[in-house]
Amino acid sequence: MPVIDGKTVDILFSEQEIAQRNKALAEDIAKSRPQNLLVLPILKGSFVFAADLIRALHKANVSSSVEFITVSSYGAGQTSGDIHLLHDLDSDVTGRDILLVDDILESGKTLHFVAELMKKRGARSVAIAVLLDKHTRRKAPVEADYVGFPCPDQFVVGYGMDAAHAFRQLPFVGIVRESPPVLEKKP
Numbered sequence: 401m402p403v404i405d406g407k408t409v410d411i412l413f414s415e416q417e418i419a420q421r422n423k424a425l426a427e428d429i430a431k432s433r434p435q436n437l438l439v440l441p442i443l444k445g446s447f448v449f450a451a452d453l454i455r456a457l458h459k460a461n462v463s464s465s466v467e468f469i470t471v472s473s474y475g476a477g478q479t480s481g482d483i484h485l486l487h488d489l490d491s492d493v494t495g496r497d498i499l500l501v502d503d504i505l506e507s508g509k510t511l512h513f514v515a516e517l518m519k520k521r522g523a524r525s526v527a528i529a530v531l532l533d534k535h536t537r538r539k540a541p542v543e544a545d546y547v548g549f550p551c552p553d554q555f556v557v558g559y560g561m562d563a564a565h566a567f568r569q570l571p572f573v574g575i576v577r578e579s580p581p582v583l584e585k586k587p
């Protein structure tokens with residue numbers, strides 16, 4: 401089990417499993433034959449997933465341009481009801497197929513906010529790709545079109561996702577263990 405900065409992190413989804421899912425997701429996205437595709441990762445947590453996904457899309461013969469959007473979220477990971485735009489994208493989205501990319505779909509408030517904004521601005525279509533879906537936490541009326549993995553209702557880190565700014569660099573998705581593993585007593 402990896403120990404990072406003195407903390408044990410249990411691997412939930414390995415680097416290999418994630419790479420396999422990215423390939424499958426890209427092939428699914430390719431089947432929708434997107435036109436003039438704009439991939440729009442929601443920063444910050446999605447940047448690693450998005451970087452791998454656009455390269456998997458390239459291998460599935462899908463070209464894309466990429467812009468970023470940053471919205472406010474509350475606390476270290478959890479989202480408040482109030483979503484604000486912190487950094488907007490530069491391009492006009494009118495008539496374009498947009499693929500929103502996020503690390504986790506939880507309450508859905510973040511993705512609902514951004515999806516509605518893109519529709520209001522005249523996007524031709526708005527699809528959603530998320531690495532992880534915490535389905536039991538949903539509060540807003542939003543579902544992802546492409547899901548890497550269903551996610552247990554636990555706080556996860558790695559592959560772009562942080563806990564208080566740490567662990568984004570991990571190549572896998574993991575769960576930080578609160579206490580060190582209990583060693584079994586020998587008889």
Ligand code: IMP
Pocket residue numbers: 445473476477478479502503504505506507508509510511554555556557561562
């Ligand atoms: P929601 O769907 O609006 O509730 O927000 C989901 C966002 O909350 C994700 O984009 C993440 O930034 C963050 N988030 C939710 N759960 C976790 C977690 O387990 N680890 C890290 N970030 C999380």
Ligand code: MG
Pocket residue numbers: 442443444445446473502503504
């Ligand atoms: Mg996020």
